[in-house]
Amino acid sequence: MSELEVTLVTRDGAELRFPCAQAENVLGASEAAGYYLPAMCHEGTCGLCHARVTEGKYTMGPHNSAALRADVPGEVLLCRCSPDEDLTVALPYNQAQILRYKVPVRQAVIETMAPAWQDAVALTLRLQPDAATGTAVEFSPGQYMELTIPGTEIRRAYSLANLPNWEGRLDFLIRLAPNGMFSTWLREQARVGDAITVRGPSGSFILDETSVRPRCFVGGGCGLAPILSMLRHLGEFQDSQPTHLIFGANRQAELVPAAEVEAVSAALPQLGVTLAVTSPEEGWQGFQGTAPAALEVYLSQADEPMDIYACGPPKMLEAVEKLVEKRGRGDRVIAERL
Numbered sequence: 001m002s003e004l005e006v007t008l009v010t011r012d013g014a015e016l017r018f019p020c021a022q023a024e025n026v027l028g029a030s031e032a033a034g035y036y037l038p039a040m041c042h043e044g045t046c047g048l049c050h051a052r053v054t055e056g057k058y059t060m061g062p063h064n065s066a067a068l069r070a071d072v073p074g075e076v077l078l079c080r081c082s083p084d085e086d087l088t089v090a091l092p093y094n095q096a097q098i099l100r101y102k103v104p105v106r107q108a109v110i111e112t113m114a115p116a117w118q119d120a121v122a123l124t125l126r127l128q129p130d131a132a133t134g135t136a137v138e139f140s141p142g143q144y145m146e147l148t149i150p151g152t153e154i155r156r157a158y159s160l161a162n163l164p165n166w167e168g169r170l171d172f173l174i175r176l177a178p179n180g181m182f183s184t185w186l187r188e189q190a191r192v193g194d195a196i197t198v199r200g201p202s203g204s205f206i207l208d209e210t211s212v213r214p215r216c217f218v219g220g221g222c223g224l225a226p227i228l229s230m231l232r233h234l235g236e237f238q239d240s241q242p243t244h245l246i247f248g249a250n251r252q253a254e255l256v257p258a259a260e261v262e263a264v265s266a267a268l269p270q271l272g273v274t275l276a277v278t279s280p281e282e283g284w285q286g287f288q289g290t291a292p293a294a295l296e297v298y299l300s301q302a303d304e305p306m307d308i309y310a311c312g313p314p315k316m317l318e319a320v321e322k323l324v325e326k327r328g329r330g331d332r333v334i335a336e337r338l
């Protein structure tokens, strides 16, 4: 079996090299070399390991992920990509998002479960004490945890909505998908006090706190969870950079509860908020249209390049990226697909 070389190039220009056999996938080879990239399922479903091959030939195995964009040359899932030649791969995140240790696995119990709004559930877990860390939970606002359906190997990733804390509290906003496996378990079987395995934190959707640009957060649905965590973090540190939140929904009933927005605004007084509704009822005072359409209006009034943090469905993210490309002002999009 011939051994080839893979070079990963991170968004901030770091290069990581490791050997990879022709029959091996790049994600497995990177882990064998001690580089743990953002990934979850390892079987071509979750889309978290997507990247772009810029040099070299490769073979893609079967996959089932909508995250892979057929129109982007070289786009691959690293858990399904094997080299036919030496490869150079561009990663859509910075070096800091590559771990040098295995993602921690811990036990937790369900502390509360309550309807949030529309078809979303607010789920709070409490970590069990761990010999190394006690109950503390460390993560960067914007990251996610993988939750395992008890008695199975099935994991689903959900973003944290709260902040790192000593008490081991993990808050999630989970949309109940009609046929989703985790959603079905949550709806039909989960009870307060149930034990659940959590793996994480993971993910590269985090704040660039070295940037001095104004920030705009664009969210739809449960994409609000990581954005709330980031805004709470900025509020906690009394960040003073210009900051705007755009939240989009189809109907008013699907909007983020006003109390959440008020609590974040109280801690972050410079925060501007645009609520965008595609099909509002009569008398709606906010923006009528999608979140990307509201972003277009907002950007048309902005003079300087922005950092745009977007979390939502792939269609919303594509629209945001196209808009930024069209504007051509050097805005930067940091995105998380739901």
Ligand code: FES
Pocket: 038, 039, 040, 041, 042, 043, 044, 045, 046, 047, 048, 049, 050, 065, 077, 078, 079, 080
């Ligand atoms: S790790 Fe899930 S698609 Fe590769």
